[in-house]
Amino acid sequence: xxxxxxxxxxxxxxxxxxxxxxxxxxxxxxxxxxxxxxxxxxxxxxxxxxxxxxxxxxxxxxxxxxxxxxxxxxxxxxxxxxxxxxxxxxxxxxxxxxxxxxxxxxxxxxxxxxxxxxxxxxxxxxxxxxxxxxxxxxxxxxxxxxxxxxxxxxxxxxxxxxxxxxxxxxxxxxxxxxxxxxxxxxxxxxxxxxxxxxxxxxxxxxxxxxxxxxxxxxxxxxxxxxxxxxxxxxxxxxxxxxxxxxxxxxxxxxxxxxxxxxxxxxxxxxxxxxxxxxxxxxxxxxxxxxxxxxxxxxxxxxxxxxxxxxxxxxxxxxxxxxxxxxxxxxxxxxxxxxxxxxxxxxxxxxxxxxxxxxxxxxxxxxxxxxxxxxxxxxxxxxxxxxxxxxxxxxxxxxxxxxxxxxxxxxxxxxxxxxxxxxxxxxxxxxxxxxxxxxxxxxxxxxxxxxxxxxxxxxxxxxxxxxx
Amino acid sequence: xxxxxxxxxxxxxxxxxxxxxxxxxxxxxxxxxxxxxxxxxxxxxxxxxxxxxxxxxxxxxxxxxxxxxxxxxxxxxxxxxxxxxxxxxxxxxxxxxxxxxxxxxxxxxxxxxxxxxxxxxxxxxxxxxxxxxxxxxxxxxxxxxxxxxxxxxxxxxxxxxxxxxxxxxxxxxxxxxxxxxxxxxxxxxxxxxxxxxxxxxxxxxxxxxxxxxxxxxxxxxxxxxxxxxxxxxxxxxxxxxxxxxxxxxxxxxxxxxxxxxxxxxxxxxxxxxxxxxxxxxxxxxxxxxxxxxxxxxxxxxxxxxxxxxxxxxxxxxxxxxxxxxxxxxxxxxxxxxxxxxxxxxxxxxxxxxxxxxxxxxxxxxxxxxxxxxxxxxxxxxxxxxxxxxxxxxxxxxxxxxxxxxxxxxxxxxxxxxxxxxxxxxxxxxxxxxxxxxxxxxxxxxxxxxxxxxxxxxxxxxxxxxxxxxxxxxxxxxxxxxxxxxxxxxxxxxxxxxxxxxxxxxxxxxxxxxxxxxxxxxxxxxxxx
Numbered sequence: 001x002x003x004x005x006x007x008x009x010x011x012x013x014x015x016x017x018x019x020x021x022x023x024x025x026x027x028x029x030x031x032x033x034x035x036x037x038x039x040x041x042x043x044x045x046x047x048x049x050x051x052x053x054x055x056x057x058x059x060x061x062x063x064x065x066x067x068x069x070x071x072x073x074x075x076x077x078x079x080x081x082x083x084x085x086x087x088x089x090x091x092x093x094x095x096x097x098x099x100x101x102x103x104x105x106x107x108x109x110x111x112x113x114x115x116x117x118x119x120x121x122x123x124x125x126x127x128x129x130x131x132x133x134x135x136x137x138x139x140x141x142x143x144x145x146x147x148x149x150x151x152x153x154x155x156x157x158x159x160x161x162x163x164x165x166x167x168x169x170x171x172x173x174x175x176x177x178x179x180x181x182x183x184x185x186x187x188x189x190x191x192x193x194x195x196x197x198x199x200x201x202x203x204x205x206x207x208x209x210x211x212x213x214x215x216x217x218x219x220x221x222x223x224x225x226x227x228x229x230x231x232x233x234x235x236x237x238x239x240x241x242x243x244x245x246x247x248x249x250x251x252x253x254x255x256x257x258x259x260x261x262x263x264x265x266x267x268x269x270x271x272x273x274x275x276x277x278x279x280x281x282x283x284x285x286x287x288x289x290x291x292x293x294x295x296x297x298x299x300x301x302x303x304x305x306x307x308x309x310x311x312x313x314x315x316x317x318x319x320x321x322x323x324x325x326x327x328x329x330x331x332x333x334x335x336x337x338x339x340x341x342x343x344x345x346x347x348x349x350x351x352x353x354x355x356x357x358x359x360x361x362x363x364x365x366x367x368x369x370x371x372x373x374x375x376x377x378x379x380x381x382x383x384x385x386x387x388x389x390x391x392x393x394x395x396x397x398x399x400x401x402x403x404x405x406x407x408x409x410x411x412x413x414x415x416x417x418x419x420x421x422x423x424x425x426x427x428x429x430x431x432x433x434x435x436x437x438x439x440x441x442x443x444x445x446x447x448x449x450x451x452x453x454x455x456x457x458x459x460x461x462x463x464x465x466x467x
Numbered sequence: 468x469x470x471x472x473x474x475x476x477x478x479x480x481x482x483x484x485x486x487x488x489x490x491x492x493x494x495x496x497x498x499x500x501x502x503x504x505x506x507x508x509x510x511x512x513x514x515x516x517x518x519x520x521x522x523x524x525x526x527x528x529x530x531x532x533x534x535x536x537x538x539x540x541x542x543x544x545x546x547x548x549x550x551x552x553x554x555x556x557x558x559x560x561x562x563x564x565x566x567x568x569x570x571x572x573x574x575x576x577x578x579x580x581x582x583x584x585x586x587x588x589x590x591x592x593x594x595x596x597x598x599x600x601x602x603x604x605x606x607x608x609x610x611x612x613x614x615x616x617x618x619x620x621x622x623x624x625x626x627x628x629x630x631x632x633x634x635x636x637x638x639x640x641x642x643x644x645x646x647x648x649x650x651x652x653x654x655x656x657x658x659x660x661x662x663x664x665x666x667x668x669x670x671x672x673x674x675x676x677x678x679x680x681x682x683x684x685x686x687x688x689x690x691x692x693x694x695x696x697x698x699x700x701x702x703x704x705x706x707x708x709x710x711x712x713x714x715x716x717x718x719x720x721x722x723x724x725x726x727x728x729x730x731x732x733x734x735x736x737x738x739x740x741x742x743x744x745x746x747x748x749x750x751x752x753x754x755x756x757x758x759x760x761x762x763x764x765x766x767x768x769x770x771x772x773x774x775x776x777x778x779x780x781x782x783x784x785x786x787x788x789x790x791x792x793x794x795x796x797x798x799x800x801x802x803x804x805x806x807x808x809x810x811x812x813x814x815x816x817x818x819x820x821x822x823x824x825x826x827x828x829x830x831x832x833x834x835x836x837x838x839x840x841x842x843x844x845x846x847x848x849x850x851x852x853x854x855x856x857x858x859x860x861x862x863x864x865x866x867x868x869x870x871x872x873x874x875x876x877x878x879x880x881x882x883x884x885x886x887x888x889x890x891x892x893x894x895x896x897x898x899x900x901x902x903x904x905x906x907x908x909x910x911x912x913x914x915x916x917x918x919x920x921x922x923x924x925x926x927x928x929x930x931x932x933x934x935x936x937x938x939x940x941x942x943x944x945x946x947x948x949x950x951x952x953x954x955x956x957x958x959x960x961x962x963x964x965x966x967x968x969x970x971x972x973x974x975x976x977x978x979x980x981x982x983x984x985x986x987x988x989x990x991x992x993x994x995x
Contacts, residue, residue, distance in 0.1 A: 117616075120935040206935050213937045335974055364716075392528035393976055400723050403715070404773060422530035426893060426979065427726055433786035434773070450788025454936050457894040459615075462623060463591050464896035465889040465913055466509050467834070467874060 038343045043318055044351045046290045048283040052366040053352035061284050066090060070285050071405055075438035085239050085281035091232035092246050094439075096253035097413050098225035101445040103255045104417035104428060105218040106132040108448035111423055116455045120213070124204035127154035131161060131218050137256035139165045151205075157217075169260040178223035181441075186230050194224060199443045216447040222255075224441050241279055244269045248298045249282060252380055253414060263302040270299055287373050287408065292317040297380060306384035319377040332382050334390050338397055341374035368406040372398055376411050392418070409435055423456065425449045488991045489679040490972060492702035493691050495836040496866035497684050501657055502644040503625035504578070504586040504637055507870050509727070509890050509980075513704065514682065516983040517664050518562075519625040519649035520672075522553075522572065527978030527985050532619050535559075535672045536567065536626065536650065548614040549597075551622075555605040558671030561628050562654035569607035573599035574629035576609065583636035587899075588624070590909045595621040626650065652986050653680060660684070676990035685839045695720060695967060701991075702968040704982070707840050708775050709766030714967050723966045726979035728784045729890040731837070731959040733848070734915040736883045741822040746812035748954040753805040754855035757959060758798050760848065764841035765962065775963035781947030782889075782897045784961040788940055789895055791947035796958070805855060820856040828858045832878065833886035835863040840962070845886060876904055876917045885915055888962070892980035898927045901946070901955060918955040 037044075044050055051057040061067040066086045069077030075093075082090040109132035113125040130145035143165050146158040157179060164170050177183075180201045184192035200214030229246065236243040247262065247269055254262050278291035288294040296309070296317035303309045307330060313320035322344065326336040349367040353359050375398035382391035395415045402408070412435075416428035432446040494510050503515040523534045533539075541554035559567040576599035579589035597610045611618055627637070628648050646656040652673040653664035664680040667673050683700075685691055688707045694700040696719070706714060706722065714720050741747045757778055761767040765776045778796035783789040809820055819826040829852060833845040849859040864873060864885075872878050873885055889900065903919040904911035911917070926949060930942035950956065968975055971992050978984035 115616075118936070208934050211935055211938070213935060338973075389526065389529050389531075393974075396528065396724075396976060401721070404771075407773070419530070424525075424530040424979075426728070429786040429788070430726075450940070451936050453788050453893070453895075454939055457896070458939060459617065460620065460623075460892075460894045462892070462894055463588055464891055464894045464898075465900060466507060466512060466891075467870070467887060467889055467913075 038322060038340060038347055039318065041351075043290075043321070044347060045355075047318060047348060047370065048280065048286075048289060049348050049366045049370045050351050050355070052284075053356050053360070053363060060280065061086075067284065073405060073407055073409070075409055075435070084235075085241055085279045088232050088235040088239055088241055088246070088279075089249075089281045089286075091228045091235055092249045093410055095225050095228035095232055095246075096250050097410050097439060098221055098228060098441065099250070099253050099255055100410065100413040100417045101439070101442060102135060102218055102221040102225055104413070104420050105216070105221055105445040105448055106135040106255070107417060107421040108425065108445070108452045109218060110136060111420075112448055112451050112455065115423065116452065116459075118455065120206040120208055120211075122205050122207045123148065123150045124154060127151070127158055128204070128215055128217065130158055134161050134164055135218060135222065135255050135257050137169065137259065139168055154204075157219075164257060170258040171261045176219060176222060176226070178217075178220040180217065181220045181223055183223060183227055186227070186234055192231075194227075194441065196440055197444070199447055201444075214447070216444045218444075221441060221444050239279075242273065242276060244273060245278070245282060245294075248273060248294050251298045251301045253410065259302075266298065266302045270295060285369065287376050287411070289318050289370060289373050290316075293319045293373070293377070296320045297377060300380060300384060303384070306381055310381065319373060322374055323377060323381050326378070330385075332378065332385055332387055332390060334378075334382075334393050337374065337378040337394060341371040341378070341397075341401075344374055345371035365403060365405045368401075368403045372402055372406045372408065372411075375401070376408070379411075409438065420449065420452070423452070425452045425456070429453060488677070489681055490677050490701045490989075490991060491681045491683065491699075492704060492968075493685045493700060494682050494704045495685050495839065497660075497662055497682070498657060499867065499870045500639060500644040501647040501662075502627075502637070502639060502641070504584065504588055504627070505639040505644070506588065507874065508866070510866075512980065513982040514662055515625055515651075516978070516981045517651055517653040517680070517986060518647050518655070519627075519651040521625050522575075522622045523619045524623060524981070524984060527976050527981075534619075536572075544618070545608065546610065548618075550608055550610040551618050552602070552606065552608050555607075556672060557605075559650060560670040561630075561650055562648045562667055563628075563630075564669065565628070565630055567626075567628075567650050568604045569601045570604070570629045571626055572607040572609070573601050574632070574635065575624060575627045577635040578627065578632070578637045579624065581635040581637075585639065586637070587909060587912050592621070592624060652983075673987055675987050677986070685836065688839050688842065691839075695969065698969065700969075701972050702966060704964075704966050705840060706965050706967045707766075707842065708962065708965075709842060711775070711965055712768075719970050720967050721970055721975075723968060723975060723977050725964040725966050725977050725982065727890050727892070727964050728787070728895065728961070729888050729964060730779055730782070730784055730961040731841075731886070731888040732782075733831075733957040733959065734885045734887065735955060735957065736879060736885075736916040737918050737955055738879065738916065739883050741812065741814060741827050742883055744812040745953055746808040747814065747822075748957075749952075750805040750808035750812070751852070751855075752797055752954055752957050753801040753808070754857075755797070755848065755851055755957065756800040757796070760844065760851070761960060763847050764844040765960075775965070776960050778960050779958045780951050781958055782900065782950060782956065783895060783943070783947065787895055789943040789947070791944040791951075793944075794948050794951045800851070800855075802855070816856055818856070819858060826858050827856075828860065829883045830881065831859055831861045831884045831886065832864045832873070832882045833861070834869040834873070834888070835865055836869075837886060837888060838863060848886065873915055874913045876911075876914055879916050887915070889913075890980075897943075897946070898931065901950065902927050916955065920949075920953055920955070923949050923953065 065081030066078050066083060069081050079090045079094060109128050113121055113129040126145040127149045130142045133142035149155050149158055160176055164174055180197050182195040184194060199216055201216045203212035203214050206213050232246045233243040236246060251262060282294060296313035296319060300306055300309050307327060310320050310324040314324040322340050326333050326340055345367045348370045349363055352363045375394050379391045379394045382394060412431050416431045419428050429449050432442045436442050496510050498511045498514040499508055500511060501514060501518060503519055506512050506515055520535050522536060523532055526533055536555060536559060538554045538556045543552040545552050555569060561567055576596055578584050579592045580596060595611055597612045600608045602608050615621060631643055631648050652667055652675045654667045655664040662682040666675040666678050691703050692710050695703055711722060715722050735748050736742050761776055767774060767776055777785055778798055780794040780796040781791055815821045831849055845861050849861045852859050899911060899913040901918060901923055902911040903924050904914045904917050926942055926946045930939055933939035933942055966977060973990055973992050974988045976985040
């Protein structure tokens, strides 16, 4: 049984907690004046987290080393142990995680050589900034950087980005190659791996005579992400799954330079997939609670009218239904989202118990995914509504409230990228360090984060140590 | 069941009790001073964030640089970028009801520029600030020593009221340090057992929803947890790691991350008897079983991927760019190496280790507040050293003594080893900890045992004068390696900080480093 592999400390910690708090206090709380449920029973029963209470439903995933590893948040194990549709899912997870790492690298690089540029930064830095700006869809800025790069080798490296600039964005026609990664072949084996690369990738000249600086190139992260995406599509085809579900899964996590192209494709993809059944491998242990959530979040990414999208999907998508109830005069109300997320978790937990007629120690671990899903979808809605600070508050809550098994590396990587965009690298450095075993190429993103940290720290003008 | 409070919470989402509730919380200790120019502890920094406003600060959520005091729409850059003309927002009052004016901004800057203000914090600002001129009662012109691309980043100091001081030579031991007047969201004073806060509402720039707060000194961890659980307290700033797993599953309490870079150490008295020998210090390093210490005092779980505690081999956390990953941490005891080093240093073993005919006796002190985070750490370290053949004498040092004596280098005669921790925000500058102490140059201010090593000093200068980012990083990598060899400190671990707040305290955002920056948004709901 997969729960035998659940982090024992967590499982037993939960049981211990149950013993300490006692059941009487729970009973008292249940006796509080009742209020209309957040979700009707029929919706509740559609959620994968609710279904996870059912041993038969769970049986599809139990015993599979890939899913077991993912439940235990061992991403390396999840990738190498995945098979079939699970493989498609894990390759998509990795592709998205590396997309966000690419974005993090780009923001850090752009800050280092723009807002936090220093006297030491010479002409070579313009290649790195050009790459970063291209990925961040600042095509004019990138073009003016690339145009003045003097070093012949860097000029050569910048050439492959030119076509993206000319087309004002990335399309599938572009093929970008890394200079430092060893790309494995796209075989049917999910075990193909990248060879570890050494960091820094190369050195650039500084304005200080004879002094060079070590740097990493974000292109490498992009190439890695694209490889996992290609693997996901290949695996999807082999599994008889429509590969366009990969687009749906990845849409919230794509980098700015590919947004226009992704948007262009989105209406036809949405139209085709709307009536197709979704393989439950896309749901299990994911941020989507029902299939329609995936499509709602997909459409949300490309819409200029997020409230309208919420309303349209609120009849079928559980997340849209919950979040549309948190909109007050066109604004997402953070306390309402927090309350709704917590309440959904509770309703799922109670529902699991009632449906099974018993209580299992792992129920809360699954129910926590429900809260996380609402919070993460809330982050996306807040961003679309231009409520950047509110999205940050929801991000912090999602991070703090997640249990070990529902800590989502993809969400946390995107949070880190968001932090770096805000010129705050510390939390991102901690995240990159924590997950460096699962995602070895994070060290590529970690490098400019370190440079940014040092520059901000040395120019902060505030004392260092306190005790 | 986890978070079952939410059901009731929804009933009364908007029911804010405001002034009816005094929010009570434990901090590691009480503040040493409420004068922000003399802050030395994280407790000081957290308290000052309640009593005062910084001229500029970073939004704790999206990091945007902002000000509650300055009307940014009217800020002008002048003198080819060397000056900022700042206009004060309307309606800002001090806690004593007086109007906040440009005089206060310039007074604070003048106080920091006055070399007779013995403030290490002011020393940092002296590097950047040149002068301040009052142009109108609501307009101050701040001039910097040179053009900065981010001048506002140099103005993150707490603003003091001119009316409360007779001179710009501000001194630490005045009544102001106990009963400050600020413009911050809370006013109040420090008592002997607690610091109290009351909402500052008679002003345009703050409207805290919490009416009153009380900061108490952390008690025994079990008492803290129990009073939090039974609702007698609302929060704990730093929850001992050992209690975190069980609190995470509580329905009435939420654990919150406090983004702070903290690492723990044992400072060694490099001028005291056998500890003057590097070999002896290295032997002590190999005499400790950090793995066991961590397990027994922190409650480390080997299966926990999210462990809050990670060994370090130098003066940085592992996620920092300054950390030199080529220097491995020492995790376990290595008796063979320890004995070889002690023998090489001329010590003899006869049951106990002897130096110049006398048994080596180690006087070990620990910042008392650490014992609340890491249970029995002091005893465990003493036990391990006893087992290695040293006699030990242990004592806990009060927070006050730690801040006034230990970190100022005044316990060199009383102790051989001092256990403490340092915390950092974005600036991880460690020069003050290891540089040869010089009061006139403001160097080595936190050099606990007045350690002095010319090679280390030279590396620290290299860092200070580095013209490139890699130059600074390489200098600190070198420093890391030098310190791991010379060992003025035995480096232990970094430890993440987690707070716990009762569920009825809502809309909490904990600011990195400063903690209470967003306190205006916090509120207490009737429901859990």
